[in-house]
Amino acid sequence: MGVSGKTSLVSSVIAAVCIFLYIAAIALGAVRIISGIGDRRVLIEEECSDLTDRANSAAILGFMSQGYQESISDALNSSKTLLGIIISGSSGEYGFERQPGSVITWIGNSGRFKTGFGLPSEPYHRNLRIDGQRNATIRILYSYVDYDFFIITLKNTLLFILAGLAIAVLTLLIELAAKNRTSYYRAPSTAPWTDETEKEPPVAQGLYSPRGNVGWESYTHDRLEAELHRCASSEQDLSFIVMEYTAEEPDPAFYKAFADEAVSFFNLRDLIFEKGGQGLAVIIPGIDVDLGFARSEEFHSRISKKFPQYFANREDLCIGLSSRAGRLIEAKRIMFEASQALNKAMESKSSPIVAFKSDPEKYREFISKNHGQ
Numbered sequence: 052m053g054v055s056g057k058t059s060l061v062s063s064v065i066a067a068v069c070i071f072l073y074i075a076a077i078a079l080g081a082v083r084i085i086s087g088i089g090d091r092r093v094l095i096e097e098e099c100s101d102l103t104d105r106a107n108s109a110a111i112l113g114f115m116s117q118g119y120q121e122s123i124s125d126a127l128n129s130s131k132t133l134l135g136i137i138i139s140g141s142s143g144e145y146g147f148e149r150q151p152g153s154v155i156t157w158i159g160n161s162g163r164f165k166t167g168f169g170l171p172s173e174p175y176h177r178n179l180r181i182d183g184q185r186n187a188t189i190r191i192l193y194s195y196v197d198y199d200f201f202i203i204t205l206k207n208t209l210l211f212i213l214a215g216l217a218i219a220v221l222t223l224l225i226e227l228a229a230k231n232r233t234s235y236y237r238a239p240s241t242a243p244w245t246d247e248t249e250k251e252p253p254v255a256q257g258l259y260s261p262r263g264n265v266g267w268e269s270y271t272h273d274r275l276e277a278e279l280h281r282c283a284s285s286e287q288d289l290s291f292i293v294m295e296y297t298a299e300e301p302d303p304a305f306y307k308a309f310a311d312e313a314v315s316f317f318n319l320r321d322l323i324f325e326k327g328g329q330g331l332a333v334i335i336p337g338i339d340v341d342l343g344f345a346r347s348e349e350f351h352s353r354i355s356k357k358f359p360q361y362f363a364n365r366e367d368l369c370i371g372l373s374s375r376a377g378r379l380i381e382a383k384r385i386m387f388e389a390s391q392a393l394n395k396a397m398e399s400k401s402s403p404i405v406a407f408k409s410d411p412e413k414y415r416e417f418i419s420k421n422h423g424q
């Protein structure tokens with residue numbers, strides 16, 4: 052077999068390989084996109100259901116109060132598929148958008164979702180169960196298309212096609228070299244394709260610390276002061292809980308897991324704050340010290356079962372709490388009371404949870420002394 056015959060055979064084999072690469076690239080891209088859409092539909096249902104539950108449970112903060120709106124906005128911004136929310140109540144409709152003005156248009160006081168590629172013709176719609184609100188509903192707009200995933204899939208498909216094209220070009224150059232013995236052709240040197248995936252920098256979130264993804268410790272006082280004022284205006288109680296684990300921390304990621312468990316249990320990320328290196332502070336409006344104590348016991352039991360390697364003994368996690376108890380109290384005072392209760396819990400051998408019980412007479416004496424200074 053001559054040189055021409057050999058090169059023809061090689062060309063045929065390489066042409067078949069290139070066709071296979073083209074078909075494989077397109078088929079793989081199509082399968083990934085279809086699979087991604089299916090997975091995204093499941094995620095959409097989960098996130099819509101979770102946000103509806105959040106809209107119901109966050110009503111304890113006061114319907115459309117600042118805390119309620121922050122809770123809904125946090126849930127929207129942390130989702131992967133949701134774009135906008137319209138919540139209707141007795142006093143009207145309220146809109147929330149991931150990017151202001153992007154998906155909601157207002158006609159008078161009535162909000163409408165925009166339509167477009169990847170958006171549903173009918174948004175997710177559910178009734179809400181909120182005390183004091185008649186015919187409360189929630190509508191959620193989501194996107195079927197994950198544009199980042201779509202772009203990555205197209206990029207990978209293009210790389211496969213370009214690889215086949217490079218092989219075809221190289222084969223053509225070899226054939227030209229074989230036909231023209233008087234000239235020597237060298238395939239031009241090309242820089243290899245590299246798939247450099249840059250790590251996205253962490254999103255700057257002013258409200259939450261990157262270590263635990265909960266509120267910064269320095270925000271605790273101001274937020275507690277605001278919640279105390281709001282609860283006093285509506286004659287509601289409020290419990291303030293501080294906790295600290297005493298076990299050593301061999302795994303740097305444990306604090307994040309500990310904070311995530313607290314957020315999952317108390318369901319109030321914007322009212323949970325860091326406390327020192329191994330602790331958390333939690334503000335719970337609307338409950339008295341007895342209910343706060345019961346919630347603390349439930350969390351203590353749950354976290355001990357979740358992480359037995361760190362909480363083998365009950366005293367490995369200590370909790371102190373105090374409450375407003377009908378008093379016009381300042382944040383500094385209730386933080387002091389809860390810290391004193393935590394210290395007692397850490398010194399006690401019998402109970403890792405201690406609640407501060409306010410004495411009205413002593414408190415009036417404390418107030419008179421402070422005003423006299």
